[in-house]
Amino acid sequence: MQPPERPGFPDQRFDPGFGFEAVRLGVTAADPLVPRQTGFTLSAAATREQQARLTDALRQRLGSGSVRRLRPVESHIPEQAVLSDTVDDAPSAWPPSRDLPLRPPLLLPKAEPAEDVVAVVPDGPPQRFRWRKSLHWVSHTQGPERIAAEWWRERQPKPTRDYYIVEDEAGRRFWLFREGLYGREASHPRWAVHGFFP
């Protein structure tokens, strides 16, 4: 992390006057901290060998298809962007995460409907929603991220989704989408919860 700079005042001495009472930092550009998987031991070769032995042991115990790895797929549709495949020796090539759009680490296998949603038409974020019987009031949001359906996959392509990252009053973060654009696609779009952010 770099010490904060004040652009335009490179050389001037800064006079704090009576001192600071509060300092507010605005982060305009942030790079994600990329996590790195450390090995069980310090040497990379030994790690690989141990990993291979672990994989074999698990496979023998649980079946050959039991050990899987996630591979990236170039698709804008979130649930299709990750494919679960049986493990082989080739490492999966994930593009650097700063090039990927922000995605929740946990994605529901099927998006669950959210009811009683109140949002400003046409594409305002939800202000409240009901999911699994409890009502959540939204305090912070980000979005919409607009993702249109892959029209070539079926006869009637699905409607466009607008995704929102929302944080409720308890600090829980959800990934919601509204399916259907007002006016152009649907007069009564549906809402759903698709995933969770930490």
Place this chain on the structure above:
Amino acid sequence: MTAYAELAVTTNFSFLRGASHPQEYVARAAELGLHAIGIADHNTMAGVVRAYREWKEHREKLKLLVGTRLVTSDGFETIAYPIDRAAYGRLCKLLSQGKLRADKKGQCKIGFDDILEASIGQILISLPPARLTQSFADRLTRLAEAAPGRAYLGAIYGYRADEPRRLGRLAELGDLIDVPLVAVNDALYHVPQRRPLQDILTCIREKCTIAEAGFHLERHAERHLKNAEEMARLFAAYPDAIARTVEIAEACHFSLEELSYVYPEEPVPPGRTPQQYLEELTWDRARWRYGEEIPANVQTLLRDELALIAHKNYAQYFLTVYDVVRFAEKKGILCQGRGSAANSAVCYCLGITAIDPNTSSTLSARFLSMERDEPPDIDVDFEHERREEVIQYLYERYGRDRAAICATVIHYRPRMAIREVGKALGLTPDITAALSDTVWGSWGDGIPDDHIRQAGLDPANPLIRQAVDLASELIGFPRHLSQHVGGFVLSQPPIEETVPVGPAAMEGRTFIEWDKDDIDAIGLMKVDVLALGMLSCIRRCFDLLNHHYQAHFRTIADLPQDRPEVYEMLERADSIGVFQVESRAQMSMLPRLKPKTFYDLVIEVAIVRPGPIQGDMVHPYLRRRDQIEKVEYPPRLERVLGRTLGVPLFQEQAMQIAIVGAGFSDGEADRLRRAMATFRHTGTIHTFREKFIAGMRANGYEADFATRCFNQIEGFGEYGFPESHAASFALLVYASAWIKRFHPDVFCAAILNSQPMGFYHPAQLVRDAREHGVEVRAPDVNHSDWDCTLEPASEPSGAVRFAVRLGFRLINGLKKEEIATLMAGRQRGNGFHSIEQLGSIEGLSRHTLERLAEADAFRSLGLDRRMALWAVRGLDPRQLKRDGTEKEPGAPLLVSHLGDGIFPEEPVALPEMPLPEHVAEDYMTMGLSLKEHPCTFFRPLLRRLGALTCEEHRRESIPQNAQIIVAGLVLTRQRPGTAKGVVFATLEDETGIANLIIWRKVFEANRRAAMSSRFLAVRGRLQRQGLVVHVVAESLLDLTPELRRLRDGFRTPPPTSDVHAGWDSRVFRSRDFH
């Protein structure tokens, strides 16, 4: 109410990127009520004129900006809009330099520094990359310095999750560098429904299927034109960015209308104005044409025309065309102008055309279009073999920077469209092939369901449906620019300051980004330098006539005019080889129309076209001509319709009715013409129909008449033939017919030497000549030239004093250079007496001798083809001097012993080759036979089938509708688009030809035979109308396998194998027109 201008638009002229036509964008922008729209394609100005044309319809409500998106080799993108004409010129120059520098054709290579250099007078909207980098910021800074107050940063609302933050960062950067933000939507299509097509374009560009395309595809469908309200909502935090779009639009006052044309100065000698010089020349040359006594009516015409030219300031145009024609005249290159301005008295005097206004006074509409403000447009046809000399002259005279070729836009055709779309969707090649072959020829509006079923596919299958729908959208999209065949743009200032130019195929030549329609819309000068095979043929005729008949023909105007014998010959449809009127359709029309005057030929040329046929003008015209129907039309339309008995036949007449009768403006008439020409009739046809009928009724015409008129015009579509062109063509019809009538020997030789050309194979041309009493002699090593030549006839009769000696050019597999060697050797040795003599000529390969032997060209040595081939094969390889291209014989040791007497060869008595086999071999080597027609040998078989000969079937004794059988070789097949699936075919036997009509049902029932047989027997009903005889086919019998008997002999059992095998198809080829 906020106002917004969309300044970032990518049309389909950014090939394989944009998914909408320029005109679609402009129309949609007007619909949305935008303040302005800017067209800026990737490193090109190719699409701007189309946008401009559409914009003229909406000019009251919408402003149009014309610019380009400059993309550097390292990916920096900035949209440039020129503020004024000078800045526009700078942009064009920049693009031209980039095109010249590019490694590949069609690319443009520019660097950031080039942009800086050209930045004066440009508004530059730079588009940020996905992640802001320091280098981008630096470049932006430099742009801001180079173009103070004119550099902007484009902000796009991308519907990403963190959009506000991104825009914030962008705004920050803008503030830092002092480059203000301007809102753009970076449109790729005009409505969101086009997104699938845009994805397909991406797949075609990236050469992948849609399943593989991954992140190349856009995430959403938002890149369409949005209205001001929506854009303001998206940029609610930055209202200034929206306001700036309007500021920029207002700041740019350059319009394409400012591209006023400056003609080149060369053709005008110093000290005189163009008009003065033109008038001098005209009167001078008028005296050359008419002698000292210029007829009074011609004088009037000339005065009127010259006054009009002065008024419109077109003198320089005529002088420039005259300059080219004069060059051709001096070099003895035959040429002829055509076009509405070409048929003027001025042009006749200048020698641009040969249509004498004194005799062809009916061309009164000559100048009508010039009165209406259209720039003059003259196409000049030159002999096709010498056109290149003319083109070189243009480049030398005007310089390579002031002469350039027009472009032609290569569009997606139906077959290519479905293939590319199918590939992108991941359909297997056999499915896309089946879809692209469904309709023979070309598509109409998409593919009807039952055609899809016929191809073996299910139209309900969503993938198939998608493929067809997307392909239908893709049809008509530009694929790339190519150079036009003959359209030249000439200019005084360098052309690259008016429109970007790029390198053409030939070294040192360039072509511009605009096509002929664009050039007309802008008003640049264009001369079409075209090639016409018939002109080469006519010049050959003149050379032969001058040489052998002591004539003095130099130009077409030198031929005797108005000879009744010529018209009599045409009335009989004796027109094989005659320009334009030799096709089957024309030969049916000639006896009905019975041309007697020059103007009748003009009508003949124009009437046998899809336009008049579809518009149902042909029958009414013929009825009126035969006086079965009364000639009537509103007297006010006399000037328009008088000369064609009240029936519109020419393209100009259709438009003139709209203007004179229905009160259309020129622009509206032009739009009407274009609306009918599009692939798909858009809904606008109905508005035209209403306007037309209402306009005519307002002018006092009957509703009935008005409706009929419009129906006729609609039927015309784009296929009507212009009268002015028809007139120039009619001249050539007369000229070629005159030569054929009075000198069939000359005609035969010249037309054979001008092949490939025209409707028929040499076989038919030769047969026709022989029927007219011309003796035709086979090619021979001792007599023939490369070209066909004339030799004194053994029995000269009347005017025909020469026989035609077929030239070596008719024999397959010969090289012109080797034949030249052969002829040189023949001259040295005073003729050939033996094969060995030929064998000893250096440079004459064994291959050539074998081909000559196979073609039976050794008869003057007393050897038929079998004996000649034997002799050639027996030539000592050592004697046979090799020309370096021959391979060494396999066994050199043995070879050196041959011919030294140890292994003498006894002369062998070869079995005689039967005549049928000779004929078959003749066809194989030359495509024709002088000995006998192949059908002669099959006559017993055909008689057994009950067939009449082609000559017999024409006899009057056969009643109308009789059921008969005819048979022969298939000469041509045609399926005109206007005739609703009917196929016309022509058969030929040893006595003549027969014309078949195969209706759709019969065709489908006998598809293979109809489409690909070479030798056909047909049972059907006879239809006679005067001299015109047709057989309406009911059932077809494919006799192609029988052809093999020519070689295998007639005693062998009939062949059982497949119709289309082997040499039968190759040898007896037909001409198929789809």
